[in-house]
Amino acid sequence: MNHDEARTVVIDAIGVIAPDADPTAIAGDDDLLEELELDSIDLVGIATRIHEQTGIEIPERDYHHLGTFDGFVAYVAAADDRAQP
Amino acid sequence: MPVADDTTTIDFRLPSLGSDMDDGTIIEWTVAVGDSVTKGDTLLAVETEKGDIDVETWDSGVITEICAEPGTRVPVGTVIARIATAGGHSPASEIEPPPDPTPTSAPAPPPATPPATRVVVSASPARGAERPTVSPRLVYWPTPAGPTADPTAAAPRPRDDGWDRIADPMRRAIARTMSRANREIPHYHVQQTIDLGAGQRWLTERNENAPVAERVVMAALLTKATARAARAVPELNGHWTDEGLQPAADVNISLIVRRRDGGVVAPVLHRADQLDVAETMSRLTDLSTRAKSDDLTSADLAGATITITNLGDRGVDAVLGVIQPPQVALVGFGRTDLRPVVADGAVAARTTVIATLSGDHRASDGQTAARFLRTLDRALQEPETL
Numbered sequence: 001m002n003h004d005e006a007r008t009v010v011i012d013a014i015g016v017i018a019p020d021a022d023p024t025a026i027a028g029d030d031d032l033l034e035e036l037e038l039d040s041i042d043l044v045g046i047a048t049r050i051h052e053q054t055g056i057e058i059p060e061r062d063y064h065h066l067g068t069f070d071g072f073v074a075y076v077a078a079a080d081d082r083a084q085p
Numbered sequence: 086m087p088v089a090d091d092t093t094t095i096d097f098r099l100p101s102l103g104s105d106m107d108d109g110t111i112i113e114w115t116v117a118v119g120d121s122v123t124k125g126d127t128l129l130a131v132e133t134e135k136g137d138i139d140v141e142t143w144d145s146g147v148i149t150e151i152c153a154e155p156g157t158r159v160p161v162g163t164v165i166a167r168i169a170t171a172g173g174h175s176p177a178s179e180i181e182p183p184p185d186p187t188p189t190s191a192p193a194p195p196p197a198t199p200p201a202t203r204v205v206v207s208a209s210p211a212r213g214a215e216r217p218t219v220s221p222r223l224v225y226w227p228t229p230a231g232p233t234a235d236p237t238a239a240a241p242r243p244r245d246d247g248w249d250r251i252a253d254p255m256r257r258a259i260a261r262t263m264s265r266a267n268r269e270i271p272h273y274h275v276q277q278t279i280d281l282g283a284g285q286r287w288l289t290e291r292n293e294n295a296p297v298a299e300r301v302v303m304a305a306l307l308t309k310a311t312a313r314a315a316r317a318v319p320e321l322n323g324h325w326t327d328e329g330l331q332p333a334a335d336v337n338i339s340l341i342v343r344r345r346d347g348g349v350v351a352p353v354l355h356r357a358d359q360l361d362v363a364e365t366m367s368r369l370t371d372l373s374t375r376a377k378s379d380d381l382t383s384a385d386l387a388g389a390t391i392t393i394t395n396l397g398d399r400g401v402d403a404v405l406g407v408i409q410p411p412q413v414a415l416v417g418f419g420r421t422d423l424r425p426v427v428a429d430g431a432v433a434a435r436t437t438v439i440a441t442l443s444g445d446h447r448a449s450d451g452q453t454a455a456r457f458l459r460t461l462d463r464a465l466q467e468p469e470t471l
Contacts, residue, residue: 019378020345037345039398040302041373048298060292060300 006077013049017042028070050076094149097166099159102138102386109133110158120148128166134258136350139382146170255348266407271446274405277458279465281421281436287468303421304395305366309471310464311416312336312357315391318457320449321414322390330413330448339389339409342376350376352385362471397421403439413445
């Protein structure tokens with residue numbers, strides 16, 4: 001998945017779980033959870049939505065990659081590479 | 086007012102949808118006169134200071150009258166519709182009762198005018214005008230009670246008591262409820278640092294092998310453990326009434342959910358002691374999502390017996406909360422984090438949380454709270470039993 005596609009996926013998932021939050025309004029390296037006031041339940045919801053939409057698995061041990069918007073997009077964009085045998 | 090021998094007309098009253106709700110504005114009716122309704126159907130939407138709420142009926146029958154038009158602001162307890170029920174109003178015991186903050190032996194039927202003492206009002210109805218039955222769906226009229234109450238505050242509060250200077254209606258509602266709580270409730274606070282190593286290992290293992298949609302977060306484990314402690318320590322799970330402490334039969338946890346617009350809402354996780362961890366997680370997710378998207382119903386807000394405020398995701402160490410009257414306790418959780426702990430004579434880094442309990446000194450004391458927190462701690466050391 002390229003960067004733009006990954007960005008769309010992340011914005012979609014945040015939009016579903018937190019419709020009143022605007023991830024594009026914050027800086028790419030801001031703390032995503034803090035700036036958008038997401039909590040741990042929201043994060044599970046976002047991971048679930050991304051899995052449903054793309055099949056990408058985000059194991060709990062990788063949650064630390066999701067701390068910023070840029071990091072989240074990069075993680076999703078690289079998911080195909082990780083899935084290669 | 087029987088319509089026929091086997092039909093009873095019951096009054097459908099505007100319920101209290103929060104501990105300090107005085108009135109609500111009818112937004113719209115989703116039913117009309119002549120419509121058949123079934124228990125659980127939404128009858129109308131009401132605008133309150135805490136948001137727009139769908140109000141449901143707990144009786145089945147036919148709408149015979151709608152007494153309040155959209156746009157009307159009506160006090161809590163006002164009859165807003167009438168429903169003819171076939172075969173009369175079913176006895177409380179036959180209705181699958183929604184969780185109820187008040188024992189069914191509760192006194193005093195609601196008078197027609199706003200009362201000077203605490204009474205119960207009901208969205209579910211009473212048979213006959215002079216001797217209403219006390220239905221399972223009871224909520225409190227927001228008046229102070231008990232010997233410590235300020236007598237001048239017992240009358241319905243004027244709306245210009247200073248809160249109107251607060252522009253945001255939700256902030257105003259919070260200010261009023263918390264002001265009342267601080268005025269009436271002699272609070273005490275205790276706190277305990279709880280090792281979450283066992284809980285975290287259990288969660289990690291479980292989540293590693295679970296599909297993403299079935300993952301459980303620490304908040305669910307803490308909620309489940311709180312439910313167990315509330316069940317074990319009834320002095321902290323219930324309500325303060327004119328008759329003193331009334332322990333509740335169920336554990337219905339009011340969850341403080343922060344909205345991104347800055348306000349909070351408090352949906353209720355009903356019968357939390359009877360849910361397993363997976364059910365707790367899915368109910369938490371559901372309530373949290375709907376609370377944030379203004380999609381709660383009256384049933385979601387009724388019947389709380391104890392409160393949890395969890396500020397862990399916001400990074401604070403601990404939260405010393407204010408009790409929501411007429412409840413008698415509130416549990417606070419701070420951040421789950423590595424902290425230095427002395428174990429076996431050496432300092433070690435352990436995953437811990439600081440749990441606090443705010444209690445009502447009219448109903449309990451620090452000893453009781455300590456027992457609660459010990460029970461909570463023990464439950465979290467044995468997560469597989471939750």
